[in-house]
Structure formats: C-alpha cells, structure tokens
Amino acid sequence: MAQGLTIVSVLITGSTGFIGREIVRRLLAARRSVVAMARGRDGATARDRMAAALGAPPADVRLDVIEGDLALPECGLDPGDWRRLRASVETVINCAGDARFEPETMEPYVAGYLHGPLRLLEGLAGGRLARWAQISTAFVCGTRTGTIFERDADVGRTFHNTYERVKSEAEQAIRAAGAGRRIDVRVFRPSIVVGAAPATVGGNPSNLFFGFIRMLAALARMSDGAPSLRVEAAPSVPFNIVPVEYVATSVVALAERADGTGQTFHLVLRDAPTQATVLRTITGRLGVRGVRLVDARREALMDPSPFERAIARVLEPYRAYLRQDVRFDDAITATLLQRCGVERLTLSIDAIHRLVDEALGGRSPSPERALADVG
Numbered sequence: 001m002a003q004g005l006t007i008v009s010v011l012i013t014g015s016t017g018f019i020g021r022e023i024v025r026r027l028l029a030a031r032r033s034v035v036a037m038a039r040g041r042d043g044a045t046a047r048d049r050m051a052a053a054l055g056a057p058p059a060d061v062r063l064d065v066i067e068g069d070l071a072l073p074e075c076g077l078d079p080g081d082w083r084r085l086r087a088s089v090e091t092v093i094n095c096a097g098d099a100r101f102e103p104e105t106m107e108p109y110v111a112g113y114l115h116g117p118l119r120l121l122e123g124l125a126g127g128r129l130a131r132w133a134q135i136s137t138a139f140v141c142g143t144r145t146g147t148i149f150e151r152d153a154d155v156g157r158t159f160h161n162t163y164e165r166v167k168s169e170a171e172q173a174i175r176a177a178g179a180g181r182r183i184d185v186r187v188f189r190p191s192i193v194v195g196a197a198p199a200t201v202g203g204n205p206s207n208l209f210f211g212f213i214r215m216l217a218a219l220a221r222m223s224d225g226a227p228s229l230r231v232e233a234a235p236s237v238p239f240n241i242v243p244v245e246y247v248a249t250s251v252v253a254l255a256e257r258a259d260g261t262g263q264t265f266h267l268v269l270r271d272a273p274t275q276a277t278v279l280r281t282i283t284g285r286l287g288v289r290g291v292r293l294v295d296a297r298r299e300a301l302m303d304p305s306p307f308e309r310a311i312a313r314v315l316e317p318y319r320a321y322l323r324q325d326v327r328f329d330d331a332i333t334a335t336l337l338q339r340c341g342v343e344r345l346t347l348s349i350d351a352i353h354r355l356v357d358e359a360l361g362g363r364s365p366s367p368e369r370a371l372a373d374v375g
Contacts, residue, residue: 008033008088008089008090008128009033009034009035009062009064009088009089009090010027010032010033010034010035010089010090010091010092010093010255010256011034011035011036011037011085011089011091011092011093011124012024012027012034012035012036012037012092012093012095013037013068013070013092013093013094013095013096013117013120014037014038014094014095014096014097014135015036015037015038015050015053015065015095016036016038016039016046016049016050016052016053017095017096018193018195018197018244019095019135019190019193019244019247019248019251020036020093020095020096021053021054022195022244022245022247022248023093023095023248023251023252024036024050024053024054024063025054025248026248026249026252027252028054028061028062028063030252031062032062033062033088034061034062034063034064035063035064035065035066035085035088035089036050036063036064036065036066037065037066037067037068037075037096038050038065038066038067038068039067039068039069039076040067045067046065046066046067046068047065047067050063050065066081066084066085068081069112069116070096070111070112070116070117070119070120071108071109071111071112071116072111072116074119074123075116075119075120075123077123082123085123085124085127086123086124086126086127086128086129087127087128088128089124089127089128089129090128090129090130090131091129091130091131091132091133091255091256092120092121092124092129092131092132092133093133093135093251093255094117094120094132094133094134094135094174095135096112096113096116096117097112097113097135097167098112098113099163100163101160101161101162101163101317102161102162102163103162106162109162109166110166113166113167113169113170114166114169114170114173117134117170117174118173118174118177121174121177121178121181121183122177122181125181125183129183130183130184131183131184131185131186131255131256132174132178132183132184132185132186133186133187133188133251133254133255134170134171134174134185134186134187134188135188135190135251136167136168136170136171136187136188136189137163137164137167137189137190137191138189138190138191138240138266138267138268138328139160139164139167139191139321140154140157140164140167140168140171140189141157141326141328142157142158142159142160142164142165142168143157143158143159143160143320143324144157144326145324145325145326146325146326146327147326147327147328147329148266148326148327148328148329149329149331150189150263150264150265150266150329150330150331150332150333151264151332154168154171154172160320160321161320171187174187175187184261184262185262186254186255186260186261186262186263186264186265187263187264187265188247188250188251188254188255188265188267189264189265189266189267189268189328190242190247190267190268191240191241191242191266191267191268191269191272191328192209192240192241192242192321193241193242193243193244193247194209194210194241194242194243194244194355195243195244195245195355195358196210196244196358196361197210197244208314208315208318209241209359210355210358210359211359213282213286213355213356213359213360214359214360215311216282216283216286216288216291217286217288217360219288219291220286220287220288228290228305229290229291229292229307229308229311230291230292230293230294230301230304230308231279231291231292231293231294231308231311231315232293232294232296232301232312232315232319232322233275233293233294233295233296233322233323234275234293234295234296234297234322234323234324234325235274235275235276235279235293235295236274236275236276236295237274237275237322237323237324237325238269238272238273238274238275238325238326238327239272239273239274239275239277239278240268240269240272240321240326240328241269241272241278241347242267242268242269242345243345243351243355246267246345247267249342250265250267250333250337250342251267253336253337253340253342254333254336254337254340257336257339257340259336259339260336263332263336264332265330265332265333265336266328266329266330266332266333267330267333268328268330268345269345269346269347270327270328270329270330270334270344271346272327272328272347273347273352275293275322276293278347278352279291279292279293281349281352281353282352282356285352285353285356285357286356296319296322296323297323330344
C-alpha cells in the first residue's frame with residue numbers, strides 16, 4: 001500500500017466495514033487515489049484491518065491507510081494527519097457508524113454518527129474539500145408508510161429506534177454544516193443492504209438474512225425437504241432489500257457527478273417484491289416445503305414450537321421492518337445512474353437465486369448454528 005497521499009484523493013471513513021470496503025474496491029479498480037480511514041482494533045492496526053478487508057490489492061494501487069476514529073476527540077487524528085488530509089482530500093464518502101439499533105451507551109454512538117463527522121467536515125473545509133457523500137438509510141422515514149420520495153421534507157417524523165433518529169439528525173447536521181462552508185453534501189439512503197458481510201454489528205441485518213437462508217437449507221436436509229415452520233411477518237408487504245454491490249457501484253458513480261449536487265439518493269428496489277414472493281423463491285431454490293409466513297398484523301402465531309420461538313427472538317429487533325408497508329421511489333437516482341450507464345436494479349428470480357447461492361457459500365450448518373451465527 002502506498003505510503004504517501006496522492007493529490008487529489010477520496011477519503012473513505014468506515015473503510016473496513018460492509019459498505020465501505022466495497023466502495024474502496026471500486027474506487028481502486030477505477031484507478032482513483034484513496035485514503036482509507038480505519039480504527040485499530042484487538043491488536044490489529046488500521047493497515048492490518050484494511051488489508052484483511054480487501055485481500056491483497058496490487059502493489060501499484062493508490063491507497064493510503066490512516067488510523068482514525070470519528071468517535072474520538074479530533075477524530076483520533078494528529079496535527080500532521082489534518083495537514084495532509086486538508087492538502088489532498090477533495091471528496092469524503094462517510095460510511096462510518098455503528099449499525100446497532102439501540103446502543104449500549106449513547107455518547108460514543110452519537111459521536112461516531114454526528115459529532116465526529118461534523119468535526120471532520122469542519123476540519124477539512126479550509127482545505128481542498130469540495131464534496132461530502134453521507135451514507136445514511138432509507139429508514140430515516142421512520143414509521144411512515146406508503147410511498148417515500150427522495151425530495152420529501154425531513155419533518156414531523158417518529159422513529160422505530162435510536163439508529164433511525166440519529167441517522168436523520170446526522171443528515172440534517174451535515175447538510176447544514178456543508179451549506180455554511182460551501183461544501184456540496186449529497187445523501188445516499190440504501191434500504192436493507194444484503195450480501196457477504198463481515199461478522200460484526202455492521203454486517204447485520206445482512207448476516208441475519210443469509211443466516212435465515214442457511215437455516216432453511218439445513219432444515220430441508222434434516223426434514224427431508226418438508227419442515228413445518230411458521231414465521232411472523234407481513235406476506236404482502238414489500239421486502240426492501242438491496243445488494244451491497246449495487247449500493248457501492250451507485251455511490252461511486254454519483255458521489256462526484258456535477259449533476260448530483262445537493263441531492264438525496266434512494267438506493268433501493270423501486271418495485272420491491274413482497275415478502276411472500278421472496279420466501280417462495282428462496283424455498284423453491286432450496287427445495288423446501290412447509291415454510292410459511294403468518295401475517296402478524298392480523299393474527300397471532302398459535303402454539304409456536306420451541307424453534308419458532310427461537311426464530312422470533314432473533315427477528316425481534318427487525319419486527320417493525322417486517323410489518324412496515326413502505327415503498328421507496330428512486331426517480332432522481334435512476335435518472336442520474338442511467339446517465340452513468342448503471343441500470344436500475346430489479347430483484348429477479350435469478351438475482352434471488354444468486355443471493356441464496358452466495359449465502360450458502362458451499363456450507364449449510366445446522367439450524368441451531370445458523371441462528372447462533374446471527375443471534
């Protein structure tokens with residue numbers, strides 16, 4: 001990895017995380033100069049963790065790794081770091097954060113999502129910084145239902161959890177700070193991101209979705225293809241997932257386009273399939289029968305088995321999302337992506353089959369092990 005910063009650079013925070021690592025890969029493949037900010041952890045340096053996240057990149061890639069932590073004072077950076085970043089960073093893509101819905105302690109959580117990013121923006125604003133891409137979530141819509149548009153005002157919302165509320169507050173604070181310093185802030189709002197995820201809180205709920213697929217495969221093997229399993233959900237409600245590859249490709253395509261200035265982008269399936277459709281496609285791929293969704297909005301799950309209760313416990317943090325009838329419009333995103341040659345995402349049967357195959361990855365653990373992996 002390169003030792004010095006190359007002017008002009010893109011700075012990625014949360015660069016070892018689920019979305020951040022995919023963005024770094026795509027920027028490097030495009031021969032961009034990248035500064036990856038990461039934390040040291042459990043005896044591993046930021047450089048060690050970045051190398052583990054990427055594998056072994058070619059020796060000539062333009063990648064510099066800087067150790068920092070948005071939850072720390074001054075973002076964990078020393079004066080020399082600040083000087084180097086101000087001199088070289090033109091675009092920041094902020095992927096950092098803690099994906100837990102309810103943090104154990106609020107101070108570092110809010111610092112990582114709100115105070116740290118604000119300090120980073122303010123500290124870089126006097127240098128080369130021109131653009132800031134904020135990775136948020138489509139679920140800053142809170143408890144709303146129906147169709148959510150990218151231009152909808154951020155007012156009068158109630159939230160399911162602390163994660164949604166703090167993400168919304170971070171969007172508003174970063175936009176205000178950027179406006180005051182003439183920094184172009186654009187916000188990216190993915191729905192539930194799925195794909196091969198690291199085994200950390202940042203990898204959920206993707207790990208939960210993949211773990212559920214592996215559990216079904218294990219049940220099919222143990223029950224001769226016909227387990228009896230009921231899952232509380234909302235069968236007719238859209239299943240708002242989006243593959244991590246599409247999220248990363250879209251962010252890289254739109255983070256610096258001149259016609260994307262100040263925009264909010266929904267990175268979603270506009271016509272998301274229903275939960276029932278997705279489950280039917282998954283079970284068809286696995287050859288599983290006897291699995292069905294119970295509409296928790298209309299009926300209670302009667303006499304659940306111990307295994308059904310265990311599944312309900314694992315799904316409990318996501319219960320509101322399984323019941324929320326919400327559709328995300330992506331007209332602005334689709335228009336600009338088309339100009340970039342990126343097609344609007346659809347989740348075809350073949351695409352769901354690919355997710356199933358990726359989830360299995362050549363292994364199908366016991367149902368108990370699959371639940372333990374995500375619980």
